[in-house]
Amino acid sequence: MSRAYRISVAETLRRHVRVEDGVQSSLELLPLLPAGRMAELLCAELEQLGFEREGQVVRRVDEDGTEVTVELETGAVTVRLASETDLELHRKGSGVTGDRGRMAEATAALRARVRQDLERQAAAEQEQLREQLTEQLERKLRDLQLELDGAVNRATAAALKEKAAQLGEIEEISEDAESGSVTIRVRL
């Protein structure tokens, strides 16, 4: 008469996972003044927005962890958000074998299956974390684009004023905050 032997295994997977997402773009600054001066004007505007200068790069880390970096020479913008967490997953598995002599083999096979399941679950959790991170970044990007566009516009307006002052005597400056247009009258 054959007997069935029940086997049970329990596995735990502990893993530190880090997910990251980000985008890159560039700010288009009109070359109204020499590149170095345009970079200075842009830097001044970005500093008003809370960026901190580190050499030729300005950086800001927001409360939610979003890191925005602008390279002043090239205008390259990098927005990055990273998150990390410790996963601890537990899983139990059980099976039946009819051969007592092959219990060890059956247990190893069951353990491997449980580990595979745990790996899959960890991958799914990591992907879920990445999706949350991406959603968070998506919500942020639109406002950030507007914020950076505003900084570029103000830097361009400042450059225009400097350029106009170089050309002659500025008689009148009128600015429309809504449309962002600047009109400068210069006596040559």
Place this chain on the structure above:
Amino acid sequence: MKRVAQSEFDLLTVARALVGQVGAEAVEPLLRQPRAVGSKLGPTAMGLLKRTLAKGAVLELCRRGGWRLAAHLEEMEVVTGRLWQRRQPPELRFSSVTVELLRWLAASPLAMDAECQPLKVKGRPQLGDELVLYLAFDLADRCCCCAPLARTPLFRSSALVWLGFFEPLARHAPLWIGELSERPAGSAAAASRAELERAFGQLVRERAVLLEALQADLARRWIAAERRKGELAQPAQMIALGESQRALVKALCAVLDRHARRDLAGFLLEAGGALLRHRPEASRWVAGLATGALAERQRAVRAAGALLESLGQLGRWAEEAQGVRFFDDDYEASQLLLKQWERIGAQGMAHAQELMQRMQALDAAVSAQDAAQSEVTP
């Protein structure tokens, strides 16, 4: 009546379908199912094949655009007329490559990619073979079974096939810069952009007649491919497609420039003009992209604008042409370019630049997702 074996008849039917003598639907079962095809062709079948190709290839070349009254450059002179009026009739040579290809097409179950034996040919494709490769890919594409062709080195090493069918080729794998070189596979490290340009160089120098005749056909394919981009959901697919397009256009433009044949980029202008005519939104290109990490989606959105990006190069050529004065040597050639450029024009170019700007913005990938959602929501 001439008699041939059944397998020879199948091969001849495929040949006739390539040159438009029978419809694609007539050969679809032939292409999709495996068939036994003999290793040799009898003299009667060979005679019929020669006749089919001799008459059919020329006619097909004319049908696909050679009949159109067009202006092209010949030794820096502008020649106008239909293909056969503009230049001496080209000698279309067909080598064993064509015969082996036809045998493979008739024998392989193209609908069952995994079961297709690899196509092995000896020698380099001649002018006629290159046209047959193009027509064969088109036929398989129309029969929705071009996947085995897309992974076959013979097709992947043809500059003309890449120009016409970059979409299914890139779906299999993006354009590897060494694919159009003569080096054997596996020498990736030694491959370079120069080799890609060499393959295009041969097409432009020795096979320009094909490019001239197929301008309208190529334009049609580029328009269709651009319109299908909006259906792509996977960023990786879009990246492969866009990067292949970018590499193709870059290599083609470099070669056309070197050989003073900028007129042969007319199909890109025709495609660009048709796409930009109604001032489409950027979402038309990227409406399907809604999944994946933002970094990857952003790369995909940028890749979607590969053709629009290439118009910048053609715009610079137009600017150069505008600067040529009427007493300069290349005045006529410049006027021809400017006439071609009218399909895009300043307004079209401005719109293309606006689209590119949107596709390169920080929130471009988010806008793409919004567009995808608005397509789903009534």
